[in-house]
Amino acid sequence: MPGIRGPSDYSQEPPRHPCLAINSKEPFNAEPPRQVLVSSYVTPVEFFYKRNHGPIPVVDDVERYSISVTGLIDNPKQLFMKDIRNLPKYNVTATLQCAGNRRTAMSKTKTVKGVGWDVCALGNAVWGGAKLVDVLELVGIPKLTSATWSGGKHVEFISIDKCKEENGGPYKASIALSQATNPAADVLLAYEMNGEPLNRDHGYPLRVVVPGVIGARSVKWLDSINIIAEECQGFFMQKDYKMFPPSVNWDNIKWSTRRPLMDFPVQSAICSLEDVTIVKHGKITVKGYAVSGGGRGIERVDVSIDGGKTWVEASRYQKTGTPYNPDDESSDRWAWVIFEATADIPTSTEIVAKAVDTAANVQPENVESIWNLRGVLNTSWHRVQFRIGKSNM
Ligand SMILES: Nc1nc2c(c(=O)[nH]1)N[C@H]1C(S)=C(S)[C@@H](COP(=O)(O)O)O[C@H]1N2
Numbered sequence: 001m002p003g004i005r006g007p008s009d010y011s012q013e014p015p016r017h018p019c020l021a022i023n024s025k026e027p028f029n030a031e032p033p034r035q036v037l038v039s040s041y042v043t044p045v046e047f048f049y050k051r052n053h054g055p056i057p058v059v060d061d062v063e064r065y066s067i068s069v070t071g072l073i074d075n076p077k078q079l080f081m082k083d084i085r086n087l088p089k090y091n092v093t094a095t096l097q098c099a100g101n102r103r104t105a106m107s108k109t110k111t112v113k114g115v116g117w118d119v120c121a122l123g124n125a126v127w128g129g130a131k132l133v134d135v136l137e138l139v140g141i142p143k144l145t146s147a148t149w150s151g152g153k154h155v156e157f158i159s160i161d162k163c164k165e166e167n168g169g170p171y172k173a174s175i176a177l178s179q180a181t182n183p184a185a186d187v188l189l190a191y192e193m194n195g196e197p198l199n200r201d202h203g204y205p206l207r208v209v210v211p212g213v214i215g216a217r218s219v220k221w222l223d224s225i226n227i228i229a230e231e232c233q234g235f236f237m238q239k240d241y242k243m244f245p246p247s248v249n250w251d252n253i254k255w256s257t258r259r260p261l262m263d264f265p266v267q268s269a270i271c272s273l274e275d276v277t278i279v280k281h282g283k284i285t286v287k288g289y290a291v292s293g294g295g296r297g298i299e300r301v302d303v304s305i306d307g308g309k310t311w312v313e314a315s316r317y318q319k320t321g322t323p324y325n326p327d328d329e330s331s332d333r334w335a336w337v338i339f340e341a342t343a344d345i346p347t348s349t350e351i352v353a354k355a356v357d358t359a360a361n362v363q364p365e366n367v368e369s370i371w372n373l374r375g376v377l378n379t380s381w382h383r384v385q386f387r388i389g390k391s392n393m
Pocket residue numbers: 048049050051052053054096097098099159160161171201202203214215216217218219220221
């Protein structure tokens with residue numbers, strides 16, 4: 001594609017913040033420290049987790065950069081940045097979470113395959129760009145209304161990067177056309193993150209953002225959009241990012257028996273404490289994030305300082321100083337909430353958090369029951385160990 005190149009080596013990687021914990025260098029996969037993650041509601045770009053499957057593409061000339069929209073449509077089109085910018089601009093605050101978030105803890109039960117992540121493979125950003133519904137209207141696909149039905153079709157997003165899982169081909173994924181044409185689903189072609197042009201790591205010059213869905217479907221460095229009859233047959237849709245029961249292993253796995261993961265389930269984690277923190281006697285503040293997929297809000301976050309025997313309810317907020325109410329029009333429905341609880345410490349043990357979403361889904365108690373060989377969707381109760389001691393927490 002003119003204007004943008006997907007290099008085949010790692011000699012042109014962008015600069016990154018030194019505080020990120022690097023889980024894999026090439027491709028670059030890194031997450032911020034826990035404390036940093038919950039120190040703001042909107043995650044600064046430099047602290048936003050980076051999840052890549054190949055070298056970061058290089059943009060030579062953004063004026064020449066374009067995407068093609070093709071497939072099962074009457075009038076395929078090539079769209080330049082100015083065409084995308086001419087469409088109404090939306091700012092959507094949405095949490096992007098990798099399905100592999102908290103994989104490291106799942107691998108303690110039994111080995112899993114994949115990049116090891118602690119609890120910070122997610123971030124909350126204000127994504128600015130055009131709505132996919134408006135882009136699709138340019139090629140004659142109507143917005144979803146009660147009178148339209150987009151059939152079983154899918155919208156495939158193809159990138160420019162080169163991934164070894166695709167044998168050197170580009171990263172790709174798809175979502176249902178019914179979601180893509182639904183204005184309320186807020187699917188974006190984003191050119192801004194937190195009010196600034198996207199940076200290279202996060203998809204410059206243009207990426208897809210599918211709110212409420214696992215990060216893998218939010219394709220970066222968009223090259224083309226393809227309207228197709230069946231869901232995308234790429235590796236990351238068919239041979240990855242699927243969840244299997246605990247009984248499935250690498251000898252008996254049948255990939256085609258499971259659907260690609262889409263909406264993420266209710267999740268929360270404590271970020272004010274590391275795995276073993278020495279705390280002083282007295283009060284302790286437990287702070288973290290809670291988020292659910294599919295546009296579901298967070299109904300409640302429970303915190304326990306005795307390993308789950310007794311619980312207190314945490315306060316929740318999105319905007320500092322204002323209690324969060326999922327029914328409130330001003331709440332960001334695609335975004336996480338930050339929770340906080342203060343408690344007395346009785347004895348030396350374990351602090352636990354679990355969230356409940358507005359559909360009354362609750363995080364599972366144990367990781368064993370949701371263990372899967374790819375280590376995806378570890379949403380088990382988040383537990384941190386602590387010891388009472390003299391040093392500061
Ligand atoms: N082109 C492309 N898009 C991609 C990926 C990728 O490797 N290449 N990784 C996906 C995955 S698995 C996740 S979790 C998110 C991560 O987005 P981020 O790096 O902006 O945090 O991007 C998704 N989009």
